[in-house]
Amino acid sequence: MAAAWQDVVRDSAAVREAAAVAVDAALLAGVLMRTGEQPHASDVVNYAPFTLLPSAVPRALFEQAYAVQQDFNLLVDAISQNKEFLEQTLASTIKVDDFTARLFRIYLQVLEEGLAQTVFLGINRSDYMFDCGLDGTAALRQIEINTIAASFGGLTSRTADVHRLVLKVLGKTEEASHLLPNNPAKGLALGIAKAWELYGSPRAVVMFLVEEVQRNIFDQRCVENELWNRNIRVVRKRFRDVFEQGSLDASRRLYMDGQEVAVVYYREGYVPQVYDQQNWEARLLLERSRAVKCPDIATQLAGTKKVQQELSRPGTLEKLLPGHPEAIARIRATFAGLYSLDEGEEGDRIAATAIADPDRFVLKPQREGGGMSWAGPLGGSIVVWAVFGTGSSSVPAPGPVLRDKLKPQPALNYLLRAHSSLRVSECISELGIFGVYVRQGQDLVLNRAAGHLLRTKAIEHADGGVAAGVAVLDTPYLV
Ligand code: ADP
Numbered sequence: 504m505a506a507a508w509q510d511v512v513r514d515s516a517a518v519r520e521a522a523a524v525a526v527d528a529a530l531l532a533g534v535l536m537r538t539g540e541q542p543h544a545s546d547v548v549n550y551a552p553f554t555l556l557p558s559a560v561p562r563a564l565f566e567q568a569y570a571v572q573q574d575f576n577l578l579v580d581a582i583s584q585n586k587e588f589l590e591q592t593l594a595s596t597i598k599v600d601d602f603t604a605r606l607f608r609i610y611l612q613v614l615e616e617g618l619a620q621t622v623f624l625g626i627n628r629s630d631y632m633f634d635c636g637l638d639g640t641a642a643l644r645q646i647e648i649n650t651i652a653a654s655f656g657g658l659t660s661r662t663a664d665v666h667r668l669v670l671k672v673l674g675k676t677e678e679a680s681h682l683l684p685n686n687p688a689k690g691l692a693l694g695i696a697k698a699w700e701l702y703g704s705p706r707a708v709v710m711f712l713v714e715e716v717q718r719n720i721f722d723q724r725c726v727e728n729e730l731w732n733r734n735i736r737v738v739r740k741r742f743r744d745v746f747e748q749g750s751l752d753a754s755r756r757l758y759m760d761g762q763e764v765a766v767v768y769y770r771e772g773y774v775p776q777v778y779d780q781q782n783w784e785a786r787l788l789l790e791r792s793r794a795v796k797c798p799d800i801a802t803q804l805a806g807t808k809k810v811q812q813e814l815s816r817p818g819t820l821e822k823l824l825p826g827h828p829e830a831i832a833r834i835r836a837t838f839a840g841l842y843s844l845d846e847g848e849e850g851d852r853i854a855a856t857a858i859a860d861p862d863r864f865v866l867k868p869q870r871e872g873g874g875m876s877w878a879g880p881l882g883g884s885i886v887v888w889a890v891f892g893t894g895s896s897s898v899p900a901p902g903p904v905l906r907d908k909l910k911p912q913p914a915l916n917y918l919l920r921a922h923s924s925l926r927v928s929e930c931i932s933e934l935g936i937f938g939v940y941v942r943q944g945q946d947l948v949l950n951r952a953a954g955h956l957l958r959t960k961a962i963e964h965a966d967g968g969v970a971a972g973v974a975v976l977d978t979p980y981l982v
């Protein structure tokens with residue numbers, strides 16, 4: 504896969520010239536982030552980190568990822584409506600994890616009161632790696648599906664233009680013409696607009712529920728501006744604004760200081776640190792309301808690592824999607840080995856395997872955005888032992904999940920970051936496909952793939968995020 508740019512990747516003069524063009528092109532195109540020093544103002548901004556060169560992606564796997572996205576939308580939507588499944592699957596998690604437990608309490612409380620919400624909007628991103636087998640063939644393997652606050656759909660709508668220019672500067676005009684257009688911002692806005700329309704109150708606004716510190720504001724602005732283009736009014740509010748200004752009327756319509764809200768699009772709320780008592784109350788108010796939440800709390804729970812683990816169990820998909828054998832086959836084809844550490848004998852056996860061959864596995868914490876622990880060669884067995892204690896009886900339930908470690912083929916690239924020197928790195932990429940769907944009552948009125956995101960990182964990092972400063976934005980070059 505690395506072969507695409509072999510002739511230029513070591514040509515330091517050409518690379519330097521192209522990098523200078525690339526950075527200015529990114530700034531011109533709006534591939535921007537606020538700086539760490541001034542995270543609250545847009546007076547000083549910089550480019551969001553990105554690769555100098557687009558990365559090779561096997562065309563067949565790229566197409567496979569797109570083809571399965573509507574199935575994943577269907578699956579997440581089905582899980583979110585299946586109380587029994589969520590209850591059973593999360594029972595052990597909520598015993599030990601206070602965050603999931605509190606989300607779950609709100610979920611039950613809202614169900615008990617009776618849902619006021621009748622229109623449902625899902626925006627998710629299913630993330631994959633191209634796992635390289637022993638025979639050298641690559642396979643599409645899912646890392647996770649993000650059902651809340653899946654980001655970078657905005658900025659990545661602008662990276663292909665930057666890479667197209669870079670390739671031209673490097674004398675690759677033909678290749679430049681093959682880079683695909685990609686506009687998740689438009690696709691996400693389409694879903695939000697549809698939900699807004701079905702809510703049926705033309706004066707009501709779309710509310711972006713945003714973080715206290717909004718370094719990635721430009722990513723969100725891309726989606727916001729698509730909504731303004733459709734003459735839909737957008738407001739940006741934090742949980743604490745909701746606590747102070749939010750109210751429900753008798754039919755549980757949501758108002759912010761007298762302004763009706765049709766859609767709440769969460770870009771916040773998936774980690775426990777953001778919730779103090781007031782913010783929990785704000786969350787409950789939003790969930791009880793008639794407004795379309797993206798996602799509703801059930802869909803957020805559907806995206807937990809514990810649910811992902813349960814999905815890989817034989818028979819689970821069949822129960823969740825009866826009558827959809829083709830969708831199930833497409834979904835299952837993307838699953839990587841995933842092993843429960845909760846159980847006695849099965850757990851012991853897997854523990855022994857992991858300790859004997861730690862480089863084959865990773866340990867994933869259950870929490871979203873929790874990053875990664877490697878059961879890698881350096882201290883890997885110690886990590887495994889830390890989870891298992893000295894015998895199965897001391898395994899905390901439910902511990903982190905043990906997974907097959909995916910091993911994509913590395914390729915050389917340059918990771919362009921503000922204030923960093925230009926040097927070549929061995930890199931691996933992760934492909935995300937955005938999904939969007941809208942349901943009114945029981946009718947799925949929209950179900951689509953909305954675009955893609957390629958993120959690339961140097962191989963020495965176990966973790967992934969762009970916001971976390973590890974991965975950078977990239978563009979797929981199909982091979
Ligand atoms: P979260 O984004 O919620 O922290 P992820 O499941 O996306 O959790 O894992 C974080 C990162 O760790 C991924 O982006 C990926 O780079 C890496 N990773 C996760 N699972 C694996 C795996 N099975 N093999 C190799 N790398 C992985």
Ligand code: MG
Nearest residue numbers: 630646647967
């Ligand atoms: Mg992730």
